[in-house]
Amino acid sequence: MPAKASRAAFGEALIELGAANERIVTVDADLSKSTMTAKFAKTYPARAFNVGIAESGMIGVAAGLALAGRVPFACSFACFVVGRFETIRVSVAYTNAPVKLVGTHVGVAIGEDGYTQMGLEDMACIRSLPNIPIIQPADESETKQAVAFAVEHDGPLYLRLTRQNLEQVHDSAYRFRFGRADVLRAGSDVTILATGGTVWNSLEAAKKLADGGINAEVINVATVKPLDEDALLLSAGKTGRVVTVEDHSIHGGLGGAVAELLGEVMPTPVKRLGVNGFGESGDAKGLYIKHGLDADGIARSVAKFLNR
Amino acid sequence: MANPDIAKLEATAREGRVQIIRMLTHAGSGHPGGSLSVIDILTVLYFNRMKYDARNPTWEDRDRFVLSKGHCVPAQYFCMAKAGYFPESLLLTLRKLGSPLQGHPDRMALPGIEAATGSLGQGLSVSIGMALGLKLAGKSARVYCVVGDGESQEGQIWESLMSGPKLGAPDHHLDNLCVVLDYNGIQLDNFVKKILDLEPVVEKIKSFGWPVVDIYGHDIAQIDKALDQAEAIKGAPTFIVAHTVKGKGVSFMENDPEWHGKAPKPNEAVEAIREIVGEPVPAWVEPIIAELLSLEKK
Numbered sequence: 001m002p003a004k005a006s007r008a009a010f011g012e013a014l015i016e017l018g019a020a021n022e023r024i025v026t027v028d029a030d031l032s033k034s035t036m037t038a039k040f041a042k043t044y045p046a047r048a049f050n051v052g053i054a055e056s057g058m059i060g061v062a063a064g065l066a067l068a069g070r071v072p073f074a075c076s077f078a079c080f081v082v083g084r085f086e087t088i089r090v091s092v093a094y095t096n097a098p099v100k101l102v103g104t105h106v107g108v109a110i111g112e113d114g115y116t117q118m119g120l121e122d123m124a125c126i127r128s129l130p131n132i133p134i135i136q137p138a139d140e141s142e143t144k145q146a147v148a149f150a151v152e153h154d155g156p157l158y159l160r161l162t163r164q165n166l167e168q169v170h171d172s173a174y175r176f177r178f179g180r181a182d183v184l185r186a187g188s189d190v191t192i193l194a195t196g197g198t199v200w201n202s203l204e205a206a207k208k209l210a211d212g213g214i215n216a217e218v219i220n221v222a223t224v225k226p227l228d229e230d231a232l233l234l235s236a237g238k239t240g241r242v243v244t245v246e247d248h249s250i251h252g253g254l255g256g257a258v259a260e261l262l263g264e265v266m267p268t269p270v271k272r273l274g275v276n277g278f279g280e281s282g283d284a285k286g287l288y289i290k291h292g293l294d295a296d297g298i299a300r301s302v303a304k305f306l307n308r
Numbered sequence: 309m310a311n312p313d314i315a316k317l318e319a320t321a322r323e324g325r326v327q328i329i330r331m332l333t334h335a336g337s338g339h340p341g342g343s344l345s346v347i348d349i350l351t352v353l354y355f356n357r358m359k360y361d362a363r364n365p366t367w368e369d370r371d372r373f374v375l376s377k378g379h380c381v382p383a384q385y386f387c388m389a390k391a392g393y394f395p396e397s398l399l400l401t402l403r404k405l406g407s408p409l410q411g412h413p414d415r416m417a418l419p420g421i422e423a424a425t426g427s428l429g430q431g432l433s434v435s436i437g438m439a440l441g442l443k444l445a446g447k448s449a450r451v452y453c454v455v456g457d458g459e460s461q462e463g464q465i466w467e468s469l470m471s472g473p474k475l476g477a478p479d480h481h482l483d484n485l486c487v488v489l490d491y492n493g494i495q496l497d498n499f500v501k502k503i504l505d506l507e508p509v510v511e512k513i514k515s516f517g518w519p520v521v522d523i524y525g526h527d528i529a530q531i532d533k534a535l536d537q538a539e540a541i542k543g544a545p546t547f548i549v550a551h552t553v554k555g556k557g558v559s560f561m562e563n564d565p566e567w568h569g570k571a572p573k574p575n576e577a578v579e580a581i582r583e584i585v586g587e588p589v590p591a592w593v594e595p596i597i598a599e600l601l602s603l604e605k606k
Contacts (some may be wrong), residue, residue, distance in 0.1 A: 057471055063434045066437075
């Protein structure tokens with residue numbers, strides 16, 4: 001499969017699922033061409049709603065739709081969706097309205113638009129809410145399966161999607177399972193836990209590390225909340241060293257979640273790779289190099305962490 | 309509704325005022341002013357308007373009620389108890405540890421609450437979504453949402469005011485939605501006019517495309533008639549501006565910002581209740597007064 005942005009895979013999946021399920025509706029805030037729900041709106045105009053540039057209203061309307069039995073996908077850039085945290089906190093989480101929150105354009109990988117459009121703290125915020133799972137798929141096939149899961153999931157949920165194309169990391173036999181991490185490459189020296197757009201780079205890094213004699217295990221953590229504790233503990237117990245990789249703040253996202261888990265259950269040295277500070281404009285590749293999220297950067301950080 | 313029993317509804321609202329004072333005194337905190345300003349509106353909604361089944365709170369054809377100004381939920385709790393959602397005795401657990409009667413409405417704790425509210429400005433958006441969802445499902449049920457005037461300073465309210473008359477069109481007009489503004493003129497810090505005046509509120513809301521009905525929110529007949537009008541209006545949701553008095557019914561609370569968010573002490577509660585029910589004190593009120601006086605001794 002050619003590389004595809006998870007937002008694009010999401011848009012395609014929603015149209016397919018929408019054919020069989022009339023309850024699926026979309027609520028957008030003037031970014032439907034970017035969140036890729038525009039084609040859904042064209043296909044099912046009576047089930048697509050655009051509230052204008054009003055994300056709080058979008059989330060509230062989605063909550064009401066969900067409470068009235070619809071399956072609403074409320075979509076915008078991750079920073080704008082989760083930026084309306086208080087509405088998510090009360091109208092979605094505390095109300096337990098089964099809204100599917102979709103945040104696209106995550107991380108510094110969006111590039112030139114710069115920090116104000118980058119979702120960098122969204123997982124940290126959503127993680128603090130007791131009943132909203134976070135799913136961040138790594139490729140097209142995983143995205144499509146995650147969207148299908150979101151439709152069936154009886155509760156609120158947050159889907160974190162990329163602007164940039166993602167290489168396929170799974171084979172055609174792969175089946176997404178909610179709450180389960182999947183080992184993409186087995187290894188014994190270090191565990192690399194990656195999510196979303198950094199999974200492919202982590203696999204590439206593992207190849208480079210192998211050249212230097214480091215045998216890295218690479219695990220795709222598509223469900224960031226709840227963490228697959230058993231799988232993570234099993235791997236960390238085996239390797240004794242854990243590196244997390246995410247296009248998100250190193251505070252409170254995957255790295256935070258893993259550090260919390262290991263700190264409480266099985267103290268293990270953890271290195272968090274991600275963004276430590278604000279983002280900025282630039283080309284995506286250059287930004288990944290700057291933040292050490294490219295394959296070379298990840299490999300370097302892992303080797304250094306292992307004192308190799 | 310045809311020929312509402314005005315005297316009976318007025319008696320129910322009086323009972324509501326007594327129970328609001330009673331439960332807030334037991335709780336030791338809460339919001340009497342806005343609960344007293346909204347009780348007549350809620351009384352008409354719960355006892356002469358909305359379709360619901362208190363024994364089956366999730367009945368899918370029920371009308372929905374969202375109290376966007378969630379801090380005034382004691383008024384709603386009274387109505388729900390009276391309607392049979394839960395026993396009246398539960399009213400005295402308001403705000404206490406383990407009670408489903410949370411300080412602000414909690415959908416998961418109390419069946420019959422349609423949405424968590426109290427973080428102001430959100431309930432109207434949720435109500436619009438509900439109205440749209442019901443239309444999409446082909447239901448004839450209606451959605452009623454009560455907002456506050458202080459609350460209407462929230463930006464999200466204006467997002468909703470913009471979208472309410474337009475969202476869903478042309479397939480679905482949200483004429484199944486009726487919003488009531490409890491316009492009591494006071495917010496926590498001071499009079500609304502002194503903090504951030506909403507005027508000219510009728511003109512503003514009309515200009516957003518809502519048919520507006522302007523009433524006195526303590527006149528049961530006017531409230532009922534306005535709700536009739538709202539049901540008759542097709543093609544757009546209706547907005548009722550209900551002019552009310554904060555603390556209505558208790559002269560020492562009326563129109564005083566101090567009583568926005570302060571529970572009465574037992575002796576104040578007794579004074580308030582005596583004024584609400586008048587002379588002679590009805591038999592059902594006597595034990596409540598005795599109970600409040602015993603609180604004072606504690």
